[in-house]
Amino acid sequence: MEQLAIHGGKPTIQTSLPSIRNSSGRYMGDEEKRLLAEVIDSGCLAFIYGSKVTEFERSFAELIGARQAVATSSGTAALHTALLYLNPEPGDEVLVSPITDMGSVIPILSQLAVPVFVDVDPHDHNMDPAKIEEQISSRTRAILVTHIYGSPADMDPIMEIARKHDLFVIEDCAQAQLTCYKGRVVGTIGNVSCYSFQQSKHMTTGDGGMALSNEDERFGRKLRHCMDKGWPRERGGRDHLFLAPNYHMTELQAAVGLAQIKRLKGVIEARRRSAKRLDALLNEIPAALPVSSLAESYETRFFYVFRLQVEALRVDGVEIANALIAEGVPCFLGYPGKVPLYKYPMIKDRRTFGTSGWPFTLDGVRRNWDYADEICPNAERACRESIVIWWNEKMTDEHVHQIARAIEKVLRAYGR
Numbered sequence: 001m002e003q004l005a006i007h008g009g010k011p012t013i014q015t016s017l018p019s020i021r022n023s024s025g026r027y028m029g030d031e032e033k034r035l036l037a038e039v040i041d042s043g044c045l046a047f048i049y050g051s052k053v054t055e056f057e058r059s060f061a062e063l064i065g066a067r068q069a070v071a072t073s074s075g076t077a078a079l080h081t082a083l084l085y086l087n088p089e090p091g092d093e094v095l096v097s098p099i100t101d102m103g104s105v106i107p108i109l110s111q112l113a114v115p116v117f118v119d120v121d122p123h124d125h126n127m128d129p130a131k132i133e134e135q136i137s138s139r140t141r142a143i144l145v146t147h148i149y150g151s152p153a154d155m156d157p158i159m160e161i162a163r164k165h166d167l168f169v170i171e172d173c174a175q176a177q178l179t180c181y182k183g184r185v186v187g188t189i190g191n192v193s194c195y196s197f198q199q200s201k202h203m204t205t206g207d208g209g210m211a212l213s214n215e216d217e218r219f220g221r222k223l224r225h226c227m228d229k230g231w232p233r234e235r236g237g238r239d240h241l242f243l244a245p246n247y248h249m250t251e252l253q254a255a256v257g258l259a260q261i262k263r264l265k266g267v268i269e270a271r272r273r274s275a276k277r278l279d280a281l282l283n284e285i286p287a288a289l290p291v292s293s294l295a296e297s298y299e300t301r302f303f304y305v306f307r308l309q310v311e312a313l314r315v316d317g318v319e320i321a322n323a324l325i326a327e328g329v330p331c332f333l334g335y336p337g338k339v340p341l342y343k344y345p346m347i348k349d350r351r352t353f354g355t356s357g358w359p360f361t362l363d364g365v366r367r368n369w370d371y372a373d374e375i376c377p378n379a380e381r382a383c384r385e386s387i388v389i390w391w392n393e394k395m396t397d398e399h400v401h402q403i404a405r406a407i408e409k410v411l412r413a414y415g416r
């Protein structure tokens with residue numbers, strides 16, 4: 001048997017693979033430069049006086065199929081903008097998945113609402129609709145649903161539950177630009193949908209985000225006030241209607257975004273093609289089970305994720321991940337990490353506002369979990385047993401073959 005790289009053997013992957021960190025794994029070029037130059041030449045970098053952010057909002061909203069659009073400084077800012085619109089009472093509850101970016105939870109805490117974690121479906125790691133109703137209380141206001149890894153959450157039952165209990169639905173589409181659920185583009189189904197254009201996402205402006213909605217113009221105007229200091233600029237003059245931060249996107253980001261929109265479909269197709277190739281290769285490796293998507297979906301492959309069949313292996317996921325990294329596979333164990341979100345100090349140790357522990361300790365908050373417990377068993381398992389490979393649009397067949405060979409080598413070496 002070949003010696004593993006982690007034990008001093010020769011790594012399977014000798015070349016460096018393309019990465020989302022730089023141009024090796026990203027499409028970026030003349031169109032971005034041309035539009036950026038236009039902004040610089042105009043001398044106006046701020047959205048309040050320029051036109052690029054507005055143009056970017058219109059183009060992106062049109063692409064997704066939404067009527068209202070508000071660009072923001074990040075995906076977290078877009079989600080916070082949606083939470084500000086909802087304007088929960090302190091101590092109200094928002095349902096959220098423990099398998100998402102912390103950017104989904106920070107806005108909930110920032111509004112002094114309590115995140116209530118709903119366990120995931122073990123097959124696709126999206127929020128499990130069957131686990132939602134048991135978490136609903138008289139204080140539940142919203143469901144914040146992430147479409148994880150580019151695969152759609154099961155929106156029909158989620159929307160039905162939301163209607164039944166009169167809940168606001170925020171779709172977190174940061175990893176799911178143009179993902180489709182039963183023929184519908186995600187981000188057009190809930191009340192508001194939020195996007196991130198951070199460096200790793202399908203299209204990027206470095207950092208950046210957007211909130212979209214199919215509600216009416218009045219809704220759109222208020223959504224904008226929520227990211228603009230509560231300032232109704234459209235009325236002229238200065239006014240501040242309620243507490244809200246400044247989450248403006250700049251003209252520079254929007255210029256890059258306008259160029260990136262044109263590349264998005266190509267990016268998605270390239271990621272899907274190479275990911276499908278890896279699906280086929282992993283089919284031959286018994287201890288590796290690709291994470292699936294719902295039937296009738298068009299998934300856009302943000303990460304490539306597979307589950308380890310741990311019963312067939314002699315070591316745990318940590319060792320497998322380390323061995324894969326040593327072989328040159330750009331991967332890590334579990335998303336967001338080895339544990340679900342509620343086990344990070346921010347939540348588990350209630351490190352929020354001074355030493356208050358708000359919102360968890362507010363009067364009238366009935367939920368008092370010990371976040372060290374296994375609150376969501378499927379999510380815990382997903383974190384312990386999933387290998388998450390950084391994916392990008394420049395993975396070639398050769399790269400995919402190398403990755404599959406490395407996985408096969410490691411799983412065979414550690415097989416029972």
Ligand SMILES: *Cc1c(COP(=O)(O)O)cnc(C)c1O
Nearest residue numbers: 074075076101103104174196198
């Ligand atoms: C990236 C991401 C966010 C946060 O976006 P930022 O732009 O990094 O603030 C939120 N949710 C999900 C699912 C993400 O992947």
